[in-house]
Amino acid sequence: MRAVALALLFLALIAAWRVAHVEAPPEHIVERTTSPVGEPRRVPPSGRTISILRSPQGYFVTDASVSGTSLRFVVDTGATRVALGREEARRLGVLPMRYGEVAHTAMGTLPSASVILPSIKIGEIELLDVQAVVVDIDHVPPLLGQSFLSRLDRVAIEGDRMTLTKG
Numbered sequence: 065m066r067a068v069a070l071a072l073l074f075l076a077l078i079a080a081w082r083v084a085h086v087e088a089p090p091e092h093i094v095e096r097t098t099s100p101v102g103e104p105r106r107v108p109p110s111g112r113t114i115s116i117l118r119s120p121q122g123y124f125v126t127d128a129s130v131s132g133t134s135l136r137f138v139v140d141t142g143a144t145r146v147a148l149g150r151e152e153a154r155r156l157g158v159l160p161m162r163y164g165e166v167a168h169t170a171m172g173t174l175p176s177a178s179v180i181l182p183s184i185k186i187g188e189i190e191l192l193d194v195q196a197v198v199v200d201i202d203h204v205p206p207l208l209g210q211s212f213l214s215r216l217d218r219v220a221i222e223g224d225r226m227t228l229t230k231g
Contacts, residue, residue: 118224143209
């Protein structure tokens, strides 16, 4: 019950952190029906530029392949790194043995551990060796933070559309 309450608090704080200058990379529009953060709403890619439409809940959400495993991310321009909970880290095979660091999150200060994700691919954009943090909590949406976004050539938000461009 505490984890659910923390996850809801985390989502509310993410909404407050949104910054108006990011772009995203999906392949087609998918309407969201059940997730609290929304389903990815995509526009067909153009080269290595991907556009993500804002979900009805107000988030930019995108599906990505992390070393071949599909994950749904909330794009968070205010997050320093890509962030995963234990559940996603377990699925990706990067669950840390110990949490020797501290992450300052919207949910407060949490034990965490740094990891390197071999690849993250969104549409035609793929980055290798992406720094990430695993927070010692389950049931939190993965965040696509600046350790991915800052390596792109352009991240922009115009109205309800976020665009990610690489090369």
